[in-house]
Amino acid sequence: MSGPMTESAAVAEPFLRVSGLAxxxxxxxxxxxxxxxxxxxxxxxxxxxxxxSIRSGETFALVGESGCGKSTVARLIVGLYKPTxxxxxxxxxxxxxxxxxxxxxxxxxxxxxIFQDPYASLNPRxxxxxxxxxxxxxxxxxxxxxxxxxxxxxxxxxVKLAPADGGKYPHEFSGGQRQRISIARALATEPEFLxxxxxxxxxxxxxxxxxxxxxxxLQRRLGLTLLFISHNLAVVSYxxxxxxxxxxxxxxxxxxxxxxxxxxxHPYTRMLLDTIPDLSMSGHARQPVGxxxxxxxxxxxxxxxxxxxxxxxxxxxxxRPEPHLQGSTLVACHGIExxxxxxxxxxxxxRAIPEE
Amino acid sequence: MSGPLxxxxxxxxxxxxxxxxxTAVDDLSFQIAExxxxxxxxxxxxxxxxxxxxxxxLLEPPGRIAGGQILFAGRRIDNLGRExxxxxxxxxxxxxxxxxxxxxxxxxxxxxxxxxxIEVHLGLDAAAARRRALDLMAEVGIPAxxxxxxxxxxxxxxxxxxxxxxxxxxxxxxxxxxADEPTTALDVSIQAQIIALLKRLCRxxxxxxxxxxxxxxxxxxxxxxxxxxxxxxxxELGPVRAVVKQPRxxxxxxxxxxxxxxxxxxxxxxxxxxAMPRLGTIPSGCAFHTRCPSAFxxxxxxxxxxxxxxxxxxxxxxxxxxxA
Numbered sequence: 001m002s003g004p005m006t007e008s009a010a011v012a013e014p015f016l017r018v019s020g021l022a023x024x025x026x027x028x029x030x031x032x033x034x035x036x037x038x039x040x041x042x043x044x045x046x047x048x049x050x051x052x053s054i055r056s057g058e059t060f061a062l063v064g065e066s067g068c069g070k071s072t073v074a075r076l077i078v079g080l081y082k083p084t085x086x087x088x089x090x091x092x093x094x095x096x097x098x099x100x101x102x103x104x105x106x107x108x109x110x111x112x113x114i115f116q117d118p119y120a121s122l123n124p125r126x127x128x129x130x131x132x133x134x135x136x137x138x139x140x141x142x143x144x145x146x147x148x149x150x151x152x153x154x155x156x157x158x159v160k161l162a163p164a165d166g167g168k169y170p171h172e173f174s175g176g177q178r179q180r181i182s183i184a185r186a187l188a189t190e191p192e193f194l195x196x197x198x199x200x201x202x203x204x205x206x207x208x209x210x211x212x213x214x215x216x217x218l219q220r221r222l223g224l225t226l227l228f229i230s231h232n233l234a235v236v237s238y239x240x241x242x243x244x245x246x247x248x249x250x251x252x253x254x255x256x257x258x259x260x261x262x263x264x265x266h267p268y269t270r271m272l273l274d275t276i277p278d279l280s281m282s283g284h285a286r287q288p289v290g291x292x293x294x295x296x297x298x299x300x301x302x303x304x305x306x307x308x309x310x311x312x313x314x315x316x317x318x319x320r321p322e323p324h325l326q327g328s329t330l331v332a333c334h335g336i337e338x339x340x341x342x343x344x345x346x347x348x349x350x351r352a353i354p355e356e
Numbered sequence: 357m358s359g360p361l362x363x364x365x366x367x368x369x370x371x372x373x374x375x376x377x378x379t380a381v382d383d384l385s386f387q388i389a390e391x392x393x394x395x396x397x398x399x400x401x402x403x404x405x406x407x408x409x410x411x412x413x414l415l416e417p418p419g420r421i422a423g424g425q426i427l428f429a430g431r432r433i434d435n436l437g438r439e440x441x442x443x444x445x446x447x448x449x450x451x452x453x454x455x456x457x458x459x460x461x462x463x464x465x466x467x468x469x470x471x472x473x474i475e476v477h478l479g480l481d482a483a484a485a486r487r488r489a490l491d492l493m494a495e496v497g498i499p500a501x502x503x504x505x506x507x508x509x510x511x512x513x514x515x516x517x518x519x520x521x522x523x524x525x526x527x528x529x530x531x532x533x534x535a536d537e538p539t540t541a542l543d544v545s546i547q548a549q550i551i552a553l554l555k556r557l558c559r560x561x562x563x564x565x566x567x568x569x570x571x572x573x574x575x576x577x578x579x580x581x582x583x584x585x586x587x588x589x590x591x592e593l594g595p596v597r598a599v600v601k602q603p604r605x606x607x608x609x610x611x612x613x614x615x616x617x618x619x620x621x622x623x624x625x626x627x628x629x630x631a632m633p634r635l636g637t638i639p640s641g642c643a644f645h646t647r648c649p650s651a652f653x654x655x656x657x658x659x660x661x662x663x664x665x666x667x668x669x670x671x672x673x674x675x676x677x678x679x680a
Binding site: 065066174175176204205206207208209210212213216231232233235237238261271272274275276277278280281290292293 | 515544545546547548572573600610612616617618619622625
């Protein structure tokens with residue numbers, strides 16, 4: 001699919017637009033401690049100024065390691081958190097302008113979420129058919145119980161389960177099957193947009209393949225737009241059209257999937273790609289970068305990645321880089337803007353399937 | 357020393373339940389040579405963690421070894437008493453688990469835990485043990501060991517804690533380390549660091565490793581040979597390069613195909629329909645036959661032996677004499 005993101009190509013209004021999005025959590029010590037020990041208020045900047053858009057029908061992936069803020073972004077978009085700052089527009093509607101349950105309802109129908117933990121996201125005391133029927137009933141999408149049941153059966157079949165499974169309880173199913181149930185529930189309102197937060201991270205590899213295949217098929221058939229959150233780059237390379245790389249609450253790079261994997265720009269992206277195991281056994285020596293993700297309560301000044309970056313200079317240590325367009329890629333890096341980084345040489349695409 | 361360092365022979369692990377006996381590991385045999393890294397890979401329920409637990413004598417009741425034997429340096433260890441097993445563990449066989457807090461006592465400083473292992477197993481005095489602990493911490497890449505040696509586990513990040521666990525596992529210079537999902541809980545960039553560290557240290561100390569994981573990528577990077585487990589049995593065993601690039605057992609083929617490949621086709625991942633059978637519902641004959649695209653009538657009747665297949669060995673009737 002991919003092509004350069006020119007102005008004319010982006011003429012159609014994006015389905016989702018996020019600008020200057022930030023979410024801080026107050027992790028201050030209790031008031032008494034602050035007074036007695038003279039301690040400051042502490043803020044965890046989970047998301048610290050993020051900007052991206054997603055076109056209708058596209059799969060946009062957010063990738064990064066723990067503490068990067070990708071799950072918080074997902075929850076902000078779905079309305080589980082309110083932003084500290086910034087704007088979220090769904091199909092042109094500014095979420096901040098939507099107040100009250102009556103106004104929120106249509107939006108809730110159109111945007112649904114799938115969670116990582118298949119054991120925590122289904123009410124263990126409800127039968128599967130009631131779990132899936134709940135959104136249908138809430139939004140009055142079918143008239144009468146017979147219609148509701150018929151729709152539940154249809155959804156179960158769509159995720160390759162049987163209508164008879166509707167009568168069972170979640171604990172009777174495996175992790176992969178529970179994720180199918182979660183997907184069926186998410187599709188119950190005929191949404192246009194699915195936010196998937198690490199939907200296969202808790203699943204075995206072979207089960208993951210089944211679920212990813214299912215998601216791709218459903219996306220094609222139902223014309224869904226996907227925001228796909230993952231720490232697994234191989235999964236992202238399979239699912240995404242465009243990819244946003246996050247580090248400590250900020251977006252460091254946004255590129256189409258082919259470009260990201262063959263010509264990564266940001267030093268953190270390069271480092272991340274270097275952590276992908278080489279299943280082609282090419283013997284290509286990997287260079288694991290040292291250091292760890294810093295504490296998000298006390299991020300480094302300037303560019304958050306500078307302590308681990310082989311190219312950091314004085315400007316990087318003091319001035320936070322803003323994203324700028326480099327070809328069709330958006331990247332936040334002084335070194336790239338100043339053209340002092342070498343081209344990233346990626347070896348030939350890594351293949352897991354054995355050569356014939 | 358001739359012969360393998362570790363030999364697992366016809367191991368059988370059972371769980372007695374009210375509804376009968378469940379066999380979690382069924383007639384498993386493999387060996388690990390001195391200094392070798394054997395990867396044991398499989399999905400959830402394959403029995404790989406139980407195997408590791410059985411080897412170091414940490415199998416939780418009601419699970420029990422119901423058959424076969426485990427030999428370490430030619431000596432039987434599956435029937436040792438608790439005290440003897442405790443001496444063996446730490447001195448000869450070290451362990452690294454997924455959650456560092458399984459191995460680290462939160463109430464003692466990291467230094468105290470490492471030095472205790474050294475004093476008990478190497479018989480050094482307190483000062484010498486502390487010096488060795490500092491050396492170990494530096495070796496595993498913990499910055500400022502002189503300060504951090506007196507810190508508690510909760511004062512370390514996840515990746516640093518795992519480094520401490522590696523230091524602890526190596527402290528008494530064991531000949532074998534059982535590592536069960538040592539990097540699964542860590543960020544990918546830290547995973548890469550820890551794997552590189554483990555590889556280097558084990559090579560330098562000539563320590564053999566049994567690396568248990570579901571992650572084929574970790575195996576490809578670290579192991580010399582790999583054992584693929586399915587439903588409590590061995591499906592394939594061979595040099596890592598052979599198993600990863602030219603898998604023989606249909607299950608291994610399916611597993612490798614299910615891993616998304618960067619630059620690979622994007623319309624569909626190879627998928628194995630169904631799921632690994634639960635204990636108590638394992639099919640007759642070959643445990644994989646119900647999901648196997650190449651199953652034929654022999655597979656339903658008789659459980660396959662481990663047969664030579666190219667550079668590896670596969671428990672699959674496709675490789676019997678007279679078949680392609």
